[in-house]
Amino acid sequence: MIKLAVIGTNWITDQFIEASLKTGEYELTAIYSRSLESAEQFGQKYSSPALFNDLTTLAESPLVDVVYIASPNSLHGPQAIQMMQAGKHVIVEKPMAASFALATEMFDVAQQNNVLLFEAFMSPHLPNFKCLKEELSGIGKIRKALITYCQYSSRYPKYLAGENPNTFNPEFANGSIMDIGFYCLSSAIELFGEPNTVKAHAQLLDSGVDGSGSVILGYQGFEVVLQHSKMSDSYLPSEIQGEEGALLVEMISTAKKLTKFTRGSDIGVDLSVKQDANPMYYEALEFAHQFNNKMSNESCTQRSLIVAKLLEEIRHQTGVKFPSDKTCSNK
CATH class of the missing domain: 3.30.360.10 (Dihydrodipicolinate Reductase; domain 2)
Structure with missing residues (x-):
């Protein structure tokens, strides 16, 4: 079983946990929130996962194989990098990063630490x-x-x-x-x-x-x-x-x-075919396949990088600027 931790205590995290457990490939072992009270409240519906309010402790925990990150967009990159540098595999909600440079760095860190980085784009x-x-x-x-x-x-x-x-x-x-x-x-x-x-x-x-x-x-x-x-x-x-x-x-x-x-x-x-009621079921299954085979999908990686580059170009053309545009990550 894949030992799963989650960062973020919102509805989309609930939906992913439900999907991952339904595959039969995962067990929820840890929940992170800035507040232990929030983590405890969120985790009441699940079977006694460990609770964390410190990212470093979570990253170093032997209870965790994979971390699903559903925090605000600006935190995706820094949190994913911290987890991967500690040897954890990462599923990060879309968009995976606030900039192309940060997305590139994230995949570099994944390769350097021999872990999987998977953007949770379900479609x-x-x-x-x-x-x-x-x-x-x-x-x-x-x-x-x-x-x-x-x-x-x-x-x-x-x-x-x-x-x-x-x-x-x-x-x-x-x-x-x-x-x-x-x-x-x-x-x-x-x-x-x-x-x-x-x-x-x-x-x-x-x-x-x-x-x-x-x-x-x-x-x-x-x-x-x-x-x-x-x-x-x-x-x-x-x-x-x-x-x-x-x-x-x-x-x-x-x-x-x-x-x-x-x-x-x-x-x-x-031409429609039957689909599971939880659309995240299939991305959870795909990541489990990659995890079990210890091999990332190169086409998914390339798509994520192209999209990150185009998102930045679109923002440039439309005048949308983020504070994080000036930096790549907290090293």
């Missing part, structure tokens, strides 16, 4: 997303794509009321492109690889982060438009258009439904 491991990727060759030459994820944030009213939630705070390396926009960008890279050109536009909030935006990725013979927002909802599916047909995906992050249209017909064929 490509989902059965319906895998079907989408396989079906691309069946719609002819790709000519256009729209990948969209727009969802009114539950924290946005707090921001409008004058509060400063992490979701819209540059101190925590946040904003729309770093959150739900990540799914659009990473999905595009997973499907089509690194683009030739990038053009980005965003609506900036007074806090300095983007509340919404759009990106055009240029490829040979086609373009991919990314649409993301935390200030409004969208009910449109993502769509990939080829000369012989089109593929539609409901909710790109979880690939809820996949439909194929053939040119000349207005009747779509449902």
Whole structure:
């Protein structure tokens, strides 16, 4: 069994723990929070994990093989590096780092310490997303794509009321492109690889982060438009258009439904397959596979690095700056 520790006591941590335990490959052995009281409260639903409020003690604990990091974005890199330097494998929530330089350093540290570093981007491991990727060759030459994820944030009213939630705070390396926009960008890279050109536009909030935006990725013979927002909802599916047909995906992050249209017909064929109710199940299974085989997936590593580079370029074009841009990590 993989001895799992978690950093972060929020709903996404709960969802990952549930997914990992469901695989039968993990046991939850440790919970970290800055407050032992919070760690204890969070851990009550689980079977007696050890509680930590000191990262160094956690990193040195023999109770832990792998650390899942779901802290604020700005802490992902420094915490992952500290864990890996102590010999722990790391699953880090997306986005893995606040900058390309930090993402590169993280993979260097993983290699130097002979540990796995895995970005918890769940989409490509989902059965319906895998079907989408396989079906691309069946719609002819790709000519256009729209990948969209727009969802009114539950924290946005707090921001409008004058509060400063992490979701819209540059101190925590946040904003729309770093959150739900990540799914659009990473999905595009997973499907089509690194683009030739990038053009980005965003609506900036007074806090300095983007509340919404759009990106055009240029490829040979086609373009991919990314649409993301935390200030409004969208009910449109993502769509990939080829000369012989089109593929539609409901909710790109979880690939809820996949439909194929053939040119000349207005009747779509449902290609969806059954998926687990917890979409994180498949990424937990993928990491367990890598852990058990003591081998990382190079394509996942390269995708993570490309995405980190493009996130930085998009922020540069749209004027989103983070305090951490001036440093790589705390060494």
